[in-house]
Amino acid sequence: DAMVIQNPRYQVTQFGKPVTLSCSQTLNHNVMYWYQQKSSQAPKLLFHYYDKDFNNEADTPDNFQSRRPNTSFCFLDIRSPGLGDAAMYLCATSRILAGGGGEQFFGPGTRLTVL
Amino acid sequence: AQKVTQAQTEISVVEKEDVTLDCVYETRDTTYYLFWYKQPPSGELVFLIRRNSFDEQNEISGRYSWNFQKSTSSFNFTITASQVVDSAVYFCALSEADAGNNRKLIWGLGTSLAVNP
Numbered sequence: 399d400a401m402v403i404q405n406p407r408y409q410v411t412q413f414g415k416p417v418t419l420s421c422s423q424t425l426n427h428n429v430m431y432w433y434q435q436k437s438s439q440a441p442k443l444l445f446h447y448y449d450k451d452f453n454n455e456a457d458t459p460d461n462f463q464s465r466r467p468n469t470s471f472c473f474l475d476i477r478s479p480g481l482g483d484a485a486m487y488l489c490a491t492s493r494i495l496a497g498g499g500g501e502q503f504f505g506p507g508t509r510l511t512v513l
Numbered sequence: 514a515q516k517v518t519q520a521q522t523e524i525s526v527v528e529k530e531d532v533t534l535d536c537v538y539e540t541r542d543t544t545y546y547l548f549w550y551k552q553p554p555s556g557e558l559v560f561l562i563r564r565n566s567f568d569e570q571n572e573i574s575g576r577y578s579w580n581f582q583k584s585t586s587s588f589n590f591t592i593t594a595s596q597v598v599d600s601a602v603y604f605c606a607l608s609e610a611d612a613g614n615n616r617k618l619i620w621g622l623g624t625s626l627a628v629n630p
């Protein structure tokens with residue numbers, strides 16, 4: 399089945415220790431998104447790739463970086479995690495952008511704990 | 514500015530009851546899209562439906578139905594004969610087609626639905 403896969407499902411890191419979350423897709427979608435979702439909140443878009451074009455949200459902290467080495471994979475790097483970065487991180491893909499009506503398909507998420 | 518309001522924070526029903534989740538949106542654009550997503554306790558967001566602003570036809574999919582009314586800027590979601598497996602947080606979202614903001618979904622705060630046996 400075509401899907402969006404995220405690894406690991408649970409990640410524990412220490413304050414200030416870099417961490418990388420990964421996302422892969424078998425849908426062959428052009429767009430890949432990273433969201434941060436905290437408890438009882440809506441997902442918050444961090445950035446997205448349209449093919450190789452990277453688009454950062456204005457309020458995404460510099461601490462968050464992303465890489466998309468190919469169509470299938472996208473990574474979220476948190477360079478120096480703080481306690482406030484503990485959250486669920488969701489990867490999503492879509493064939494076209496939201497403004498064109500592109501529905502997004504989500505992975506199961508990675509729950510990040512920062513000690 | 515675009516906005517999505519889900520006034521019901523939490524709803525609790527007994528199995529087999531019908532339940533309607535409200536979604537009201539604001540936009541100045543004439544072309545836009547509305548979405549509903551389901552987030553069960555496992556955390557994965559599941560796409561349920563997309564509706565574009567030019568299609569006011571209501572949609573039914575099994576026990577799920579959606580009522581889109583541009584006159585009241587609403588896109589409500591009804592679950593008929595609810596089941597325990599319907600327990601989840603449901604998000605309504607909006608996207609606009611204008612070039613300046615064509616990447617982003619505007620999310621409501623979600624409605625947490627609990628279906629009790």
